[in-house]
Amino acid sequence: MQYLLMTYVNENGWSKMTPAEQQQGAAAYMAYGEALKKAGALVGSNRLQPTSTATTVRIANSKSQVLDGPYVDSKEQLGGYFLIDVKDLDAAISWAARCPAAGHGVVEVRPIWSMPA
Amino acid sequence: MIGLQSNPMNSREGDEQARNLAEAVARCCYGKLVAFLAARTHDVAAAEDALSEAFASALADWPRKGCPANPEAWLLTVARRKMIDAFRGQRREIAGEELQEIADGLGAAALAAEIPNQIPDQRLALMFVCAHPAIDAGIRAPLILQVILGLDAKAIASAFLLSPAAMGKRLGRAKEKIREAGIPFRVPEPEELPSRLDAVLDAVYAAFAEGWSDPGGTDVARRDLTEEAMFLARLVTELLPQEPEALGLLALMLHAEARRRARRREDGEYVPLAEQDPAVWNSQMIDEAETLLLRASALGTLGRYQLEAALQSAHVDRCRTGRANWAEVVRLYDALFALAGSPVVAINRALAIAELHGASAGLDAMPEAAADPRLAEYQPYWAARAELLAKAGTYGEARRAYEIAIGLERDPAVRRFLQMRQSALDGR
Known part of the structure; x- marks a missing residue:
């Protein structure tokens, strides 16, 4: 089954880190991605640019509305995702717990809505 | 019994006193009450429901009428x-006779009420029920934590890395099985006791530690349930004082707990056993x-837990005296491997x-990941x-192995420690 692991972290945290800490942090994510790959669980993953680059779009009263900034303004922001393919929710949770984001933010685990073939 | 009787009082003070008393009783006796209520009916869930209603009544009644x-x-x-009442209301297919029997059985409690401290302690029997071979091994530890200590599914789920909904469902299924399969509420006969006790001890240990987490393999991963598991291990040794493996398990836990503080520097960084300061260890526990x-x-x-505890004690001795005792450690691992040849033991034996x-x-001496697929993600x-x-x-190979270990680690402090070890190899 496929699950989307969404990482929510405080994006201001990154700029407050020393270059050495940033390097260590990035390396942890790299290693995590490698471990997922090696386990044959990784379908895809990406890191997102900070929410200051976000734009939200909606149609209200037949008029499109385009706004600067993220949809949800919260302490932790969606910072990236890992799309994984594993046996079941338990396996997805155990991978979520290994994600570095679980240590400095939150990882949300959501099953992918599978379409009948 | 201590005179807990009190006069009705103003409500806030009364509420607080009632709540404190209820909490104290829950802490010391929850499992005892569940065990007593479930022993006759085999219905653990019904016993828990009835007990939680009773606690609710207590919180309503005691402040008004006195404790x-x-x-x-x-x-x-x-x-x-x-x-x-619940059994009658359910119209489940219980023959009138059987209901009477249940009522009579439970009625013994009314007699016990006259004589304090006479409620028989059937917690041990209940633990054997929870760790019965018919119950899935993975749910035994959560089940014991819930029915003996009254922890809710949410708290247990986090510790075992399951969703609260899934944990609740599995606990429910296990309780159903206890009721439907007629698992007996008794302490096994002496001839079957050792193997059945192993299952109980394994469940208690699983609650204590989800696995070995540090590269030295000498310290137990910390989990929130440590204290609860120690309480359970102590309980087993009190109820079965002549069982060496129960004593061994408690000794093992005490060793791990004694070194808890030393495993972290003040800034939260991870400290491996070899670099710990023995002065920080809790010598009373040791x-x-x-x-x-x-x-x-x-x-x-001799048994698995005694050997594991003996290994901890050998590690403690080496660190305290500075005298290498690896030959003794390897001998203990050999014995442990012969007894319980798990990959975990094999890894630690290889390190020794x-x-x-x-x-x-x-x-x-290291096991091969190719031979055991579980190792690939361990x-x-x-x-x-x-x-x-x-x-x-x-x-080169070492760096790659560190990379995988870093990617698999959950604990941020241990992850940073592994990254440090890996970067120490840079340029070599």
Whole structure:
């Protein structure tokens, strides 16, 4: 089954880190991605640019509305995702717990809505 | 019994006193009450429901009417009534005769109410029910935590990395099985006791530690449930004082707990065993562990937990005296491996062999990930491999093994520690 692991972290945290800490942090994510790959669980993953680059779009009263900034303004922001393919929710949770984001933010685990073939 | 009887008082103070008393009773007697209520009906869920209603009544009644002299018996009497009502209300296919029998059985509680401290302690039997071979091994520890200690599914789920909904469902299914399959509420006969007790001890240990987390494999991963598990281990040793493995398990836990603070620097960074400061260890706990281990060895049957506790005690001795004792450690691991040949033991044995005969001997003793697919996703395996590869001078392979270990680690402090070890190889 496929699950989307969404990482929510405080994006201001990154700029407050020393270059050495940033390097260590990035390396942890790299290693995590490698471990997922090696386990044959990784379908895809990406890191997102900070929410200051976000734009939200909606149609209200037949008029499109385009706004600067993220949809949800919260302490932790969606910072990236890992799309994984594993046996079941338990396996997805155990991978979520290994994600570095679980240590400095939150990882949300959501099953992918599978379409009948 | 201490005179807990009190006069009705103003409501806030009364509320607080009632709540405190209810909490104290829940802490010491929850499992005892569940065990008593479920022993006759085999319906653990119904016993828990009735008991939680009884606790709710207590919080409503005690502030108004004063706390009862024997709160345990009060709760049991109310819970018993609720349980009988629930059985009647359910119109489940219980013959009138059987219902009468249940009512009579539970009625014994009313007699007990006259004599404090006479509620028979059937917690041990209940633990054997929870760890019965018919119950899935993975749910035994959560089940014991819930029915003996009254922890809710949410708290248990986090510790076992399951969703609360899934944990709730599995606990429910296990309780259903207990009821439907007619699992007997009794302590097994002496001839089957050792193997059945192993299952109970394994469940208690699983609650204590989800696995070995550090590359040295010498310390137990910390979990929130440590304290609860120690309470359970103590309970088993109190109820079965002549069982050496129960004593061994408690000794093992005390050793791990004694070193808890030393595993972290003040800034939260991880400290491996070899670099810990023995002065930070809790020597009182270590002493208790040693005493327990002596008591166990006098009983004459060696087992897995005694060996593991003996290993901890060997590590403690080496760190305190600075005297290398790797030959003894390897001997203990050999014995442990012969008894319980798990990959975890094999990894730690290989690390000890490396200390005694060098890194390449250690690598030869390491299990192969190809032979056991579980190892591929087992962090301590990769961390241990990396350590030995680095010692053997195969830096490229060591770096790759560290990379996998880092990717598999959950604990941020241990992850940083592994990253440090990995970058120490840079340029080599």
